[in-house]
Amino acid sequence: MSGIGYLSPALVILGVFLFYPLLKTGYLSAFITDVRGRAVRLAGWENYLDVLTSSTFLPSLRLTFLFALMTVPSTIVIALLLAVMTNRRLRGITLFRTTYASTMAVSAAAAAVMFRALFHPSAGAFNTILGMLGLPEVGWLTDPSLALISVALTTVWMSLGFNFLVLLGGLQSIPDELYEAAMIDGAGSWRRLVHVTVPLLSPVLLFVGIVLVIDSFQSFGQIDILTQGGPAGSTNLIVYEIYQNAFTRNEVGFASAQAVVLFLIVLVLTALQFKISERKVHYQ
């Protein structure tokens, strides 16, 4: 019983900010709602059927998976590379570590505004550079086939700092003796990375992977600022789709049903990640 007492602050906070909204979302998903988001009529499964048959939900879901594929592996690889490179005792290495971690301190909104200026078709730095190289200018955010890549680029940049730091922390907890032993056995730097670093880092990699997948499914700020889901719906990721339905189209009941479906998908994905990685992750 006293255990519950100790837990109560956390329970209250989670209850108010997590469980209550979750239940309320579930409740609203069964109703037709008015312009203020109030339930006016019981809809039963109608909203869920609409979600599955809507012309935007499944494409949006597909885009979200694509977006996760674009951002998660590349963030992990780049962050790991930077972490391995800076995991040495060199003069001035803290300068590099601080620089690589610094994107963590930039909010999604600030990063997106910065990238939006860089992506501008005529005034942006990226097209200016392409022009100087004699290459044709491209519509980074206005071309439907490029916009998702541009948003992914921004997202990778944004999430690099935090993941770099976590991986660097993981690397520093690997005992030096293991590397020494591997070197005595004649392992080169590539083999040390693959056979010593990665296995010992696997719990950290699992954590980073799960957090990144969840983050990519919840991307919102950069999309709102960079593309607002456009052009032609090519960056209309799932959370943005839900936001638009709930707040600009005033269909809270329908949006709640989408949110519940998203919740279930993320739940399954996370469980799957744990299941698969159980066999691969080594806890020391």
Place this chain on the structure above:
Amino acid sequence: MRRRTFSLAAAVSAAGLAVSSCSGSGGAERGPDDELIVTFWHSMRGNNAEQLESFVEEFNESQSEIRIDASFQGMYDEAQTKLMQVVGTKDAPDLMQLGSGAKREIIDSGIARPMQELIDAAGFDTSAIQPSILSSRQVEGMLPAMPQATSAAVMFFNRDLFEEAGLDADAPPQSFSEIREASQTLVDAGLVSQGIAMLTDGGPFVDMMANQGELILDQDNGRSGRPTTAVFDSEAGVETMTWVRDMHADGLLANFGRSFDDLRPPWYAGDVAMILDTSAASIIHDQETSFAVGAGYFPVPDGVESQGSVIGGADLWIFADSAEETQTAAFEFVAHLLDPEVQARWAAGTGYYPITTASYDEPVLTKAMEEIESIRVANEQVGDSETSPASLGTVSGVSVTTYVADAWERIYDGADPRAELDAAAAEVTSALESYNDANG
């Protein structure tokens, strides 16, 4: 002991919940000198915000019973979303500027005090308002909100570039083929990358349709009843989007996305010679440009007579949750903003055109109309406007533009204008159906 810990925990949880649910509005808010405080949200930025806030200051200094507490809350859509989240709490504003497209939703939400009631109570004379503005803002013969800022859709152009290219800057192109020819001339002369630029946010399409007297929604654009069907996939709509697509495909029309913040800088820099914009940006453009700015009417198809611009802009809303005396105080400020002299300075200082007819007698406005071409063009256009349902704009709980924007971008990407407009219209019709079902 254990039991006590548990009941303590329960009490803490209960207190936490109680705190989070304790809100809502009480009586009128008053400041240190017992003055009524009216919280005022607006969506003006830059120069236009400075202008509006100077009127707030004037009003606050002119008397001691009321203090207007003004703050910028994001662009119209963002501010409206924010409003819907705080309504019913003490964070909600008493007075708010909202885009004129929000009428139907705000009325249906029931959160506003009908402005007409306050107008009648105060004996405010609405015949001072320009007739076309009054009809565009009335719903079922009443004013749900007070028009405060009205703008015209205008084509701005760079006079210097026109002259360099040998085009007549005093007779800017207006028909589809004239604009194409002018763009081609400018591009061929190597003066610009593309001739003209417009947003893909759907707005220019809606404005071009109104300009040719074409409807967007049935029920006379929702003015003779709740709209049930989108009709913008008409022949005129297809012709307009086909012109837009061909202009873009031929490298004469630039695509800078959906935001004015991305559209205007290339025009300022001389990368394009013409932009479709709002007259509300007249003074902003005057400040930002280093070339002579010209202004003309919005494009129309060849052989079609221009019907004038949709009356865009913003209205002021007072909310039912505010205390009665706060509402009355807020209305006093609204009436102050509608003063013909204040409206004349507002129009001269921004490029919105005045709500009140008497403002045209004020020297400050007549002088601005002589000096700044876009202000003259916008005001002439109001005079020219027919007050048909097409030019009055839509009254609808569903915002058409976002659906058109998606179609627009697919058309740029190679999709067929007719098929895309048909699909967008079908989506709007189905959205109208759900809207009417939930709010009818």
